[in-house]
Amino acid sequence: MKYCNLLKRTEKCGNSPFLFLGAIILFLNLLNCGVEIKAVGPSGAACTKIGGIPGPEDLAIDWEEKVLYVSSHERRTKNQTGKIFTIDLKNPSAPTELSVKYPSEFRPHGISLLKTKDTYRLYVISHPKLYEIHTIEIFERKGKEWSHVGTLTDPLITSPNDLSVVSENEIFLSNDHGTGGIPRYLWDDLFGFKRAEISYYDGKNWSSLGNPLSLGNGILYAKDSQGNEFLYRSGYSDKSVFQFAIHREQGKPVLGEPKKILLNYGPDNLALDSKGRIFAVSHGSTYQFLRHVKNHDFHSPTLVFQISHDGNFQEVFANSGDLISGGSTAIPFEGRLYIAQIFNPYILNCEYSNSD
Secondary structure (H helix, E strand, O other): OOHHHHHHHHOOOOHHHHHHHHHHHHHHHHHHOOOOOOOEOOOHHHEEEEEOOOOEEEEEEEOOOOEEEEEEOOOOOOOOOOEEEEEEOOOOOOOEEOOOOOOOOOOEEEEEEEEOOOOEEEEEEEEEEOOOEEEEEEEEEEOOEEEEEEEEOOOOOOOEEEEEEEEOOEEEEEEOOOOOOHHHHHHHHHHOOOOEEEEEEOOOOEEEEEEEEOOEEEEEEEEOOOOOEEEEEEEOOOOEEEEEEEEEEOOEEEEOOOEEEEOOOEEEEEEEOOOOOEEEEEEOOHHHHHHHHHOOOOOOOEEEEEEOOOOOEEEEEEEOOOOOOOEEEEEEEOOEEEEEEOOOOEEEEEEOOOOO
16 A cells, blocks of 8 residues: 555645545545444464564565565655564564565555575565655575665556565566556545556566556465366455466466456455465454554454455454554464554464365
């Protein structure tokens, strides 16, 4: 979600954005300010906090090494840059900052881990200049040493929110807005114009896979047990996750007609569990989320859904915001459920039975 910075930027952009934002908030207020979320899943003593991580918006997991990588950025502080943290899941109480030289004006967002026999890389979306310059920063581990090894950028990366890296020669990227500045973003959000497309990188060039949405969000490449390829994408304004069957023509992906999985809440990031199921975190109320953007004392409901490849889903966690507000990513691992969030400086670590 990008509203965190949209709200900050409108303070400096004259009266027009104020009018747009006021209209948006009023409209959302009338729609869902009174949303009540019934608690589901672990709570109370079943959950602890892994603190010391400002704005832990996205997660990537190394299942074999039992390490969680965290994209961290304090979004409420003007001109703040960010970092990457690691969490040893064998002892998840103490996060550690990744020892690497970050590129200039590093403001991390979506993150994806690529692990093969010969390659160990983190691909991280960054916003060096908010709403104007966007990059994908590539960090590589050789032995135990990390280094920054490359930067990807292209006009088709219009407003990147999340990415899913399949190989060095295949990246799927979800934009949350099309081209344009703050007024155009707010205009699109207010009227639900669908201009946020999927971008694709083949190792040399970027292209568009189309399928524009209003407020595109998380994206995830996955295979089912038969080896069929799928692409999943969160549509925040649609309150749905879209499933695309992938067909190949001369090795290039062609997306089939989207299957809409209606969650009734705006989904954020997507992640796979060890069994290949999709975990989608959703925001219970846009109005409450916007209030939370400006003030951590205002709670914003967080929900987590488990989605199967056949489109069936179940709610596995829901909280009104007192445990965690503005949740963004969830990954289950060895009897625990790790839930990240956009603003407040901790990851929620809850007891969780990841059974069928």
